[in-house]
Amino acid sequence: MDIFVNDRLVMKKQHPCGAKEMLVLRAGMDFRLRCVRCGREFLVPRLKIEKYIKQVIHQGNQGNQANQEGEPHV
Numbered sequence: 001m002d003i004f005v006n007d008r009l010v011m012k013k014q015h016p017c018g019a020k021e022m023l024v025l026r027a028g029m030d031f032r033l034r035c036v037r038c039g040r041e042f043l044v045p046r047l048k049i050e051k052y053i054k055q056v057i058h059q060g061n062q063g064n065q066a067n068q069e070g071e072p073h074v
């Protein structure tokens with residue numbers, strides 16, 4: 001599963017505040033997530049968080065792979 005900084009994770013289980021989306025502040029062995037609603041931050045091991053992810057929403061626009069739509073004009 002590919003998860004990057006600034007992605008949003010839709011969780012299967014909601015946070016006590018009612019939000020289901022988490023913003024990724026740091027990705028690696030451990031993930032630092034911030035609840036989009038209450039702003040609380042927490043550190044979760046990757047293996048654990050993957051079980052709770054329902055969907056990953058890619059937000060990052062910088063450093064994108066080139067769009068391969070249409071024909072290149074050279």
Ligand SMILES: [Zn+2]
Nearest residue numbers: 015017035038
């Ligand atoms: Zn929350």
